[in-house]
Amino acid sequence: MVIRDEAHAAGDRSTRGSSDDGRAGVRSGLDLHLDLPGAGGVGRSLEAALREAVRSGRLTAGTRLPGTRSLSADLGLSRGTVVQVYTQLIAEGWLTGAHGSGTRVAAVLPESGIGEAAGHGPVEPRAAPLGDLRPGRPDAGTFPRADWASSVRRVMSTMESEQMGYPDPAGMPALRLAVADYVSRTRGVWASAGSTVITAGFTQALALLARTFHRLGARRAATENPGFVLHRELLAAAGIASVPLAVDADGADPSGLPDDTGFALLTPAHQHPWGVVLAPGRRSAFIERARRNDAYVIEDDYDGEFRYDQQPVGAMQALAPDRVIYAGSTSKTLAPGVRLGWLVVPAPLRDPLLQTIRETGSAPPVIDQLVLADLFSGGGYDRHVRRARLGYRRRRHELAERLAAVTDTPLTGVAAGLHTLLPVASASAERELVATAGRAGLLLHGLHTAGYWHPTGEERPAALVIGYASPPQHAWRRALDALVSLVSPAGAIG
Template sequence: MREDGDATGGRSMRRSPDDGRAGFGSGLDLHLDLQLDLTGAGGVGRSLEGALREAVRSGRLTAGTRLPGTRGLAADLGLSRGTVVHAYTQLIAEGWLTGSRGSGTRVAGVLPESDTGEAAGHAPAKPRAASVGDLRPGRPDVSTFPRADWVSSLRRVMSAMESEQMGYPDPAGMPALRLAVADYVSRTRGVWASPDSIVITAGFTQALALLARTFRRLGVRSAATENPGFVFHRELLAAAGLDPVPLEVGAEGADPSGLPAGTRVALLTPAHQHPWGVVLAPGRRSAFIDWARRNDAYVIEDDYDGEFRYDQQPVGAMQALAPDRVIYAGSTSKTLAPGARLGWLVVPAPLRGPLLRTMRETGSALPVIDQLVLADLLSSGGYDRHVRRARLGYRRRRHELAERLAGVTDTLLTGVSAGLHALLPVSSAAAERELVSAAEHAGLLLHGLHTAGYWHPAGGERPAALVIGYATPPRHAWRQALDLLVTLVGRPPGVIG
């Protein structure tokens, strides 16, 4: 215990770092500065109340934070337990804290009204509509994450791994995972890959950022991207110093005739163009590869949802046509969950050295245990089993989406039957914005081609559509989200909202 005198005669009391007495049975540390004026009314008890109240008001103790038990805090501060009990009881009565048998004392979720922003002279925030559904694209149903299989793999990994494996990892990834990924992408996507060609990344976002930085160092100044396309990818390229140039997308995919002179990188989604949903035609695939070979250029193949094709006509990876000119990219973001942060690149030999240099410079190696768990999940068959289950569930959702929308609109979903999203064309950008706004007001999250920034440059008389992520809602929320979407789409123009 330390007692530091101050100019007012009070003292700052807090647990000394080396205080090891057996009074801290709660196992929870709490720093409080008690400015004690023993001549004042209430003395130490009022000081404790004030210190706790200020810690909550300032946000240092956030809603739901569990506080130490009364015995532990009393021993920590050198006070009687009765003083702490009285302080907790008073703050519970005022609404700062909550207390219940079995869960202890916690910071309240809602502060007393006198201490909200309104009391401080600020207008209260407008209430947000309660979210009833999320149909934004780009995410799977994360509630289906294979927890049991993951835990089983984790146990096997922890019981078998050697201590030396916990050292600084190879930036390219753990050998076991590179071997497992090479086998997986070869047999499921037709990719030409060996463990030496694999580089493990924290998903495609990191992979693209690293590639963009690497290409910039190699003298590349621009990169072609599909139009419409994911706005964040353009932002990543621009952040690395590459100028994103648009490639128009039609019924046969991105048009290689639009490649400007001097461009040496093209970012494509050949198997299922995002967001349009079309497949890059064979003739256009060949044209992109011819362009890459003539210009010492590269294609980045973002195979973001290649595992999910529902019409029994799988499309193999473009990389197999030219392993020396196509960088293949895959990840677990759509199969497992974005939060897993695990992905891979299949990199042509000339780029491997420069890419690994970028990874070393940016400290981009991934956690060893996560890599080994994914390697075990892949090699044990657990990953394949999960993908098959997910594929069946998403196929059913897409069919139900198309069937329900057909009952309220004559407009058909566009794109092949694949992936985790579908496009529903609408009449205009204004109609798209109206639908997205009305959905948000009703608690349903939606994206549109214009509202989510898919077109570059933005604006103009570009086609409009809702980009419906039917895989995103958890199972219990899917039907409610679908019902609301159908209601909104089925309303006559001008009465939405």
């Protein structure tokens, strides 16, 4: 039976009329698709149907259910029966009820693995009670909504109808020109509209590049160790094996680079996650090896705009535009949900990459591209980056001061980006800290727990990877207090 609820969603009492089955009631908009077999009484049937819908993952965490009046009218049941069913499921932990917010599916469900059978994966709480300090996330609350909305209005009032056709696989010319100007003046990149390709963020860009390199004959690529596990998985999905490069205080070590690697994936300005800068001599060595072996370097400049103790280090691409593919995105500057990024590609790779984009139909939406181009050209993007840089610099300084008061272990890496590392004694100690924090509602990553090492090994250094940009401003101090409590000698969290 399909059960719909609009009283919650719209609150429009003018929609009263006959429902789909002919009964008088509230027309509604939320389809629950509950199966009520009728065995064991209508109350028991409704209770079992709701429980199964939650267990299977069809009703996900946080979903707001119909009000008792609306549901009882749709089902032809007494309101008291529906109230009793909701009360029972709230008591069991399947649902939650709060005055003013209605009845919802619980965020943390009473059985492990709920939702996996439906392909949803394990259910996570929508928000951690103490905070989210995982790396790689900006404060989404700082997203420049007003500037973005103004750009949307300008684009929608001025764009030509022809621009809504199938887009150029390289991206909209206006955005390619704006990006080329931006990376040239802020990161020192040698770029033009012709060498720039627009992507749906770096994850998609790397997947496209990996597929392109595989078609060109590459079967191995060098990746930093420690490094982001997702990048290795993307390469493997394209049939390219990862060769680990050791990272020390001078960044990735080119001496471990085999001659048969098609490319090296590096984070030169701020190694992820170690936080060091690739030394000048090593930059030159990587480029020399790339030229000698007809290979390339992918420069992932994921947070190059954020340096707090000095001017940002310029992009490696300027040293060898013919051998370095420069990659950037809006994921750290605006928000990951924007899903826009860019590549500055050497000429020999441009056509093969565009062929891959055409094969996969992966060009980003036209309107989003034009809006971002307007944000660049109007100065809104630069203004937002400056504001964000100031805010994150303050947070990192406060984090360092607070931790210095409870531990003698200094943070590692340069003062840059959206994360830093706090070394801990061992892999087991790291896992215990991350688990203890998680039980208390503080989300953290560690070098071992987040899979940065490849291959893994208990003897490898351990550290908490602290994303100080992640919490919204109102939750920052609470998350910081919890972290300080976690790492203090007393270890009060938990």
